[in-house]
């Protein structure tokens with residue numbers, strides 16, 4: 001099935017017309033022509049419009065301090081005995097919540113669970129296996145840094161990563177302590193070697209299932225992303241060991257994946273606090289491999305492509321957040337508001353929007369889902385059709401006031417829904433879907 005036909009079928013189920021969307025694409029195309037670029041070339045070339053930065057693109061206070069994984073909301077809830085991922089009774093009459101949907105979700109998590117003692121994707125359960133150079137292997141010498149980048153990226157993609165970025169280790173983004181259950185380990189003790197490089201891995205989460213978020217079907221792609229993260233980071237750490245380096249695949253733990261992802265050029269920060277990639281939008285999971293491979297030069301640089309400007313006007317994630325965890329201030333700030341809330345889970349000193357993670361996790365616990373309404377409602381969350389990419393590109397060139405209009409147009413065209421009631425039927429369509437994912 002062609003991409004266009006596939007989407008026409010998808011949109012017809014929600015009563016929308018592709019013609020209108022194409023008109024919006026034409027608006028974007030006109031904007032880009034005015035900006036002196038060829039829309040066809042832009043739609044094909046994903047990297048166009050990205051601005052590369054030598055320095056980290058978010059303002060950081062000189063008083064910024066590392067913090068401990070023991071202070072995160074996940075551990076606060078763990079200490080309080082509030083359980084996530086309880087399995088409520090499936091509802092066979094509620095699409096997205098049936099036994100089959102639950103089975104899909106939990107089956108998708110199985111690899112992450114099995115590999116948790118080796119390359120934990122989820123924080124807090126296990127420390128990773130530390131791969132130490134094999135005595136038979138002397139440290140391999142890459143011809144140069146460019147060769148090292150190319151080889152490592154090829155290997156990571158071979159093992160299953162959709163995105164790979166390589167950046168110098170930056171202690172600001174590492175936790176002072178990492179968590180194993182209720183035990184805190186000093187970062188240095190837990191890793192057992194001094195890391196020089198962090199390899200960031202990105203995994204696309206399927207579009208079709210996420211249209212059903214929040215629900216077990218909506219979670220299924222997310223947990224599958226964690227399984228891919230464990231598998232790929234374990235294999236990549238082993239690969240580096242066989243070349244004579246220390247390495248560990250650490251998933252969510254040991255350091256903050258979003259700033260490391262920004263530093264490695266995988267995307268921009270957002271109002272909802274997740275990384276937004278120019279190909280996949282916010283529909284990605286991020287994992288990390290730390291290694292003592294030291295490179296003379298790091299070629300992946302932070303990129304921006306107008307997301308912060310768009311977020312200032314677009315409030316879709318905040319409007320759709322069931323726990324009201326996402327702020328609605330137009331401008332990002334250097335710290336959380338002084339509103340009487342215990343923001344101890346949050347680390348101030350970076351200019352961004354501060355999300356109330358405790359409120360978010362309380363909703364996860366209450367709903368027995370990992371929610372993701374913010375991701376589903378984001379205008380950048382689209383399958384990879386050329387006209388969506390064209391509109392994304394247009395947003396880079398349009399002035400800020402038009403971003404509100406573009407965000408509203410997204411809703412008019414049937415996107416941005418959370419728990420789209422047509423999604424489970426489309427996902428489980430027995431004809432099969434050919435366009436889920438970035439694909440070909």
Ligand code: SF4
Nearest residue numbers: 321360371372373374
């Ligand atoms: S996951 Fe849900 S509750 Fe959490 S911030 Fe996103 S929309 Fe809000």
Ligand code: SF4
Nearest residue numbers: 270311314316317378
């Ligand atoms: S929904 Fe809108 S405000 Fe929220 S992250 Fe996406 S673009 Fe930004």
